[in-house]
Amino acid sequence: MEGLDLRQLSAMTKVIAEEKGLPEDTILEVVQMAIAAAWRKDHGDKEMNVRALLDTNTGKATVFIEREVIEDGLAYNPATEIPLAEAKAIKPEAEIGDLVEESEEVTDFGRVAAMTAKQVVVQRLREAERDAVLSEFEDKIGTVMTGVVSRVEPRVIKIDLGKAQGIMPKSEQIDGEVFGVGDRVKVYLKGVEHDDMRAQLILSRGSAEFIEYLFRQEVPELETGSVEIKGIAREAGRRTKIAVVSTVPGVDPVGTFVGGRGMRVQAIMNEIGDREKIDIINWSENPSEYIREALSPAEVVKVEIDGKKAKVFVTEDQQSIAIGRQGQNVRLASKLTGYDLDIQLAKAPEKKKRKNAEDSLLNALSQSDEEAEETSEGGETE
Numbered sequence: 001m002e003g004l005d006l007r008q009l010s011a012m013t014k015v016i017a018e019e020k021g022l023p024e025d026t027i028l029e030v031v032q033m034a035i036a037a038a039w040r041k042d043h044g045d046k047e048m049n050v051r052a053l054l055d056t057n058t059g060k061a062t063v064f065i066e067r068e069v070i071e072d073g074l075a076y077n078p079a080t081e082i083p084l085a086e087a088k089a090i091k092p093e094a095e096i097g098d099l100v101e102e103s104e105e106v107t108d109f110g111r112v113a114a115m116t117a118k119q120v121v122v123q124r125l126r127e128a129e130r131d132a133v134l135s136e137f138e139d140k141i142g143t144v145m146t147g148v149v150s151r152v153e154p155r156v157i158k159i160d161l162g163k164a165q166g167i168m169p170k171s172e173q174i175d176g177e178v179f180g181v182g183d184r185v186k187v188y189l190k191g192v193e194h195d196d197m198r199a200q201l202i203l204s205r206g207s208a209e210f211i212e213y214l215f216r217q218e219v220p221e222l223e224t225g226s227v228e229i230k231g232i233a234r235e236a237g238r239r240t241k242i243a244v245v246s247t248v249p250g251v252d253p254v255g256t257f258v259g260g261r262g263m264r265v266q267a268i269m270n271e272i273g274d275r276e277k278i279d280i281i282n283w284s285e286n287p288s289e290y291i292r293e294a295l296s297p298a299e300v301v302k303v304e305i306d307g308k309k310a311k312v313f314v315t316e317d318q319q320s321i322a323i324g325r326q327g328q329n330v331r332l333a334s335k336l337t338g339y340d341l342d343i344q345l346a347k348a349p350e351k352k353k354r355k356n357a358e359d360s361l362l363n364a365l366s367q368s369d370e371e372a373e374e375t376s377e378g379g380e381t382e
Contacts, residue, residue, distance in 0.1 A: 013056055020129050028054065030124040032061075038117035039063045039106060045079035052106070061106040069098045134164055137201055138192050144213045147203075149183045159187060159203055166201030174205050175237030176275055186271060188213060205272070206236030214271055215242070218264045219257055227253045230283040233336035237276050239324075241294060241332045243283035254280050291341065294333035298322035301346040310339045313346035 013031065017024040035052035049066040067082040076083065087094040094100050147159035147166065157168045157179060168187060179185060187203040188210040204210055211232055221227045226248045234240040244253040257280045258265050265278055281293040288303040291310055298321040302313040314322045322343050323330050334341045 016125070020125065020132075022125075022128055022132055026128050026132075027125070028056065030121060030128060033124060034117040034120040035061050035106060036063060037120045039104075041116045043104075047077070047079040049080065062103050063106055064101045064103050066099050066101050069094050069096050069100060071096055130164075134192055134201060137161075137164060137189065141189050141191055142209070142213075144186050144188050144210065144217075146184060146186055149179045149181055149185060152179060152181060159185065161201065164201060166203040168203040168205065172202070172204035172206045173236070174272060174276070175235075177205070177237060177273060206234075208232040208234045208240075211240055211242065211268070211272070211278075214268050215257065215264075218259070218267050221251075221256050226251055227256050231336050233332040235328060235332065237273065239277045239279065239328055239332060241279045241281065241336050243281050243290070243294070243336055245283040254282060287337070287339065291333065291337050291339060294336050295322050295329065295341075298329065305339070308339055309342065311342050311344055313344050315346055319343060319345060 013027050014024055016022075017027045020027070032052045032054050035054060036050045039052065040046060040048055040050050050063055051066070052061055052063045054061045067080055067087075069084055069087040070076050070081045072083045072085050074083075082090075082100060084094065084096055087098070087100045090102060091098070091100045145161060147161040149157060150160040150165060151158040155170045157173065159166050159168060166187070166189070172190065185205070187205055188207060190202045190204045190207060190209070193200055193202055211234060212229055215229065216222050219227065222229070227244055227246050229242060230245055231243040232240065233242075242257070244257055246253040246256070259267075265280065268278065269276070279296060281296055284290040284293060287305055287310070291303050291305075291312060292300045295312065298314060298318045300312055300314055300318075300322070304311040304313075312322065321329070324332075330341050330343055
């Protein structure tokens with residue numbers, strides 16, 4: 001086999017597996033894919049479905065060409081189809097629609113085919129090595145690790161994690177946060193994405209899970225179970241709302257998360273930046289009360305719930321606070337509670353009644369004063 005020694009490849013399978021830290025079966029599979037690609041390049045057609053088997057003991061290789069059985073007399077593609085009569089010569093029990101394989105021993109290849117095989121080996125080994133490394137990280141999904149920024153692009157930041165490199169898309173970044181090459185950064189491993197060609201680590205600093213993980217590092221009561229996080233709504237770089245609850249009587253959940261002199265929440269702020277505000281609120285199983293808490297710091301007059309929608313009534317001076325800058329407060333509160341919140345102005349009939357009562361009282365007092373003056377004047381006349 002010109003330019004590609006099968007015996008040498010067979011002997012090198014174990015060596016390559018040890019060097020790359022990959023299973024021997026993986027290396028063998030890569031080599032067999034390369035043989036199939038080379039045979040297809042030299043003897044076949046790119047549409048052919050070809051697989052190869054390599055005997056590592058003898059160094060001999062065999063290729064198998066798979067084709068679908070079709071009705072005799074029809075026009076067909078010889079690369080992928082075979083007439084029924086020909087198929088029966090290979091496999092007597094073959095029927096229309098079956099798949100039949102023909103085998104052929106590999107003898108030699110031309111120079112171009114050998115180069116193709118070598119390219120496939122190099123490419124597939126690189127992919128297998130990368131995927132093996134990435135698979136080690138799959139059990140670390142949901143944790144935070146430290147990496148070094150290796151490249152900054154307009155919509156993605158590449159971060160070196162040691163054995164592998166991950167990417168942090170724009171959607172997973174904190175708005176307004178800027179990094180330079182060489183910066184050390186904490187990132188949340190959100191997942192490992194696989195496709196037909198590659199696998200890559202997806203990293204995040206802008207997710208709600210990143211905030212939750214940071215709080216778990218600062219609030220040991222979360223591990224003991226005395227406090228719980230019931231929900232997080234976040235717009236990274238701007239504002240985060242986190243609903244917490246205590247499972248132990250007498251424990252203040254909000255105070256627990258804030259920490260003495262605000263030390264715990266300040267530690268989180270130091271990591272994500274002072275631009276992002278964190279609202280820690282009390283969770284309640286009462287939807288109306290939960291919505292009131294979620295809309296803090298706004299003061300709510302009344303909440304009317306209809307299914308998953310809620311009308312929230314506030315006074316005029318609280319309306320802008322409830323809605324928030326560019327609708328941020330009500331948007332996060334809605335995400336946190338799961339209700340579609342509609343902020344409305346509350347009517348103030350009591351205020352009007354009170355004002356009318358005050359006016360009536362003033363009028364009565366004025367009339368009493370006038371009458372008193374008249375009486376006083378009348379007494380002097382007499």
